Amino acid sequence: MSWGRHIAPGQDNRKLPEVQVVISPLHPTRNSPCLAVLQALEDGLKRADADPSVKAVTICGENGKFSAGADIRGFSSPNKQGLGLGPIVSLIERSEKPVVAAIEGIALGGGLEVTLGCHYRIAHVQARMGLPEVTIGLLPGAEGTQRLPRLIGVPAALDIITTGRHISASEALKLGLVDEVVEENTVEAAIRLANRLIGQPLGHRRLSLKPVPKLPNMEAFLTEALVKVKKRAQGCLAPELCFQAIKAATEQPFADGVRKERELFNILLTSGQAKALQYAFFAERAVEKWTTPSGASWKTASPQPIRKAAVIGLGTMGRGIVTSLVKAKIPVVALEQDLEYLNTGRKAVMLLLEREAMKMEQGGQTLDFNNPARLQFAVDFDVLRDVDLVIEAVFENMALKKEIFNKLSRICKPEAFLCTNTSALNIDEIASVTSRPQQVIGTHFFSPAHVMRLLEIIYGRHTSPTTIATAMQLAKVMKKVGVVVGNCFGFVGNRMMFPYVQQAVFLLEEGSRPEDVDQVLEDFGFKIGPFRMSDLAGLDVGWRSRKDQGLTGPTLAPGTSARQRHGYRYSPLPDLLCEKGRFGQKTGKGWYQYEKAGGRTAKPDPWIHSFLSEYRDTHQIKTRFIDQEEILERCLFTLINEGFDILAEGIASGPEHLDVVYINGYGWPKHRGGPMFYASTVGLPNILAKLQKYSEIHPDVPQLRPSAFLKKLVAMGNPPLNDWMSYLHRQSNKL
């Protein structure tokens, strides 16, 4: 090579790099590699600048990956490493020698900001880029909010910075974020370009010197954009502060914009939200490392390949599951009980797939689903003989599920895995009718299954580690977050949801209106409050389950008190609504009224208000004003209390599991880190004191009685969340 020397780490075989710099490793350790990396980058640049034989510089990453950005753990370390990156980006930009970034793999966060200091950027066709700081509660604080709008304009910069989405190399090229996309060796292409640039003027390539491209209606555009950003943020601070930083770029000179960016960054850094979001980032990765109380673990279990899968039942859940499998490129057979159901299901699946294909096309991807080798519809169980895995997604009915599993056990090849999509039924009972209980597992999908990320993976008494590992691998391939949990009624998610919804209904009995309760929980950050949720899901679902449990309906013993079951408080309100045909959105009436059956806009319903007051009169309940604090505490603290019981019983192996379930399956606001993280921020002694208070007022509600594990943790001095599980079996002499 003839162009002189450059900075190129990890390219020893090319005999080029005399100055070696690694920008940031993909797997940062907990120490402070960032400081070392920054120092090395700064030293390398200074040496290149001082050395007259160096004519141009190339910056690349190690092992085919440019950089995943700053070490996220560093933001909560005392020296806040990573914050010195801005001046280094400026140093790169000021270089009198051309600097070219060679982007391979990923360039995210601080990594992409480094490239914005470079004079040119070349990306490999497979590379992905983005500024995901917003997703961990921050903003691109290395001058990225000031440089990106200057490079690609305000609308595109706003989109990328406030959503944190990753973009492909082809989109980056279209936007002007990179100058060239190559299919060959990116570093060599960058070196070639650097060679051509030697001696050419660089002023016009220094982004800090460029104006932000004007829009004819910048003010109106920004006003409208802020409304959208706030709406999407649902109480999360970072998107709005990202917006403010970009707005500063449109109004102020570069240096002032950078000062504003720093000020906003510090607000975010010290906000509890950033801590919660960063906890959520690591929690999601921690649950991949599953273990069970019997000692099975991700470390020793190996997943089996799934070359062909089947889905039984093409109702709402089955359709979404088929769609997810097709998107994951797993050939799938979709089975229904007869041709009529099959045709309805087929139409619905094809519609979903067409919509998904359209969405994917916008991102430059294709979805092949019109090929019988990829997707086959059938009514005959015989077609299941060669599949590696079956997901049964029929109606929640134990007898029906057992019948199907018995059949599957006889028809499927011996090594095939049998999964049941259930939200509460006993996995062991389902497995008991098969000859291979070790290959039976629960896979609880969330509706709509092709959209929702959560997959609760429930192992039974006999489920083998290989089966768990295979289900986890399937979740990953389907781009879902698999969380391994034990077998109990409602598993983790629904079990914690029961007391939450129960409290919401009790609050109606005592004086609240559905819209009051929903508002408080939506203000907290839930995407949707419990009554809007119940209307959306359909009140009849819970009604059917309560009838099966003998809590209501014809099997209820005559003379049972209306508001008591088994000696505890019970509210018949949801049953009464169902008896009146108010099933929620599907019937146009539920806890709210809708414009029509199937309508989606919930309006407070005066009928419900008078129904509630008549109900209170009938049962001689004195209506009282219930403040927001009580609504929030009673709903959330009972949910958290159940979480402590779940941990104590070994149903989940750590609080992160519960948090990941709630964030990904139940609309819990991510910027509050999940219910157990939230509990740790409120303080366990506070939660305990409030539960004790409410439990004294409502002694007939066992869900308000504080969990023994919660009490123990408080007695042990309120340890930090990541130490909780180590206290499970320790003795406390204060109890």
Ligand SMILES: CCC/C=C/C(=O)SCCNC(=O)CCNC(=O)[C@H](O)C(C)(C)COP(=O)([O-])OP(=O)([O-])OC[C@H]1O[C@@H](n2cnc3c(N)ncnc32)[C@H](O)[C@@H]1OP(=O)([O-])[O-]
């Ligand atoms: C003023 C300052 C300005 C700069 C701000 C920033 O740059 S903010 C940062 C902006 N950047 C981001 O927000 C990017 C965040 N990262 C990602 O989005 C993804 O990790 C990925 C797309 C890079 C790779 O996805 P994938 O599915 O291939 O792999 P995976 O996700 O399983 O990760 C593998 C392992 O690496 C770990 N780890 C990864 N990145 C970081 C990190 N930055 N830090 C720490 N750790 C990190 C991860 O925890 C896991 O560890 P484990 O469990 O093995 O011990």
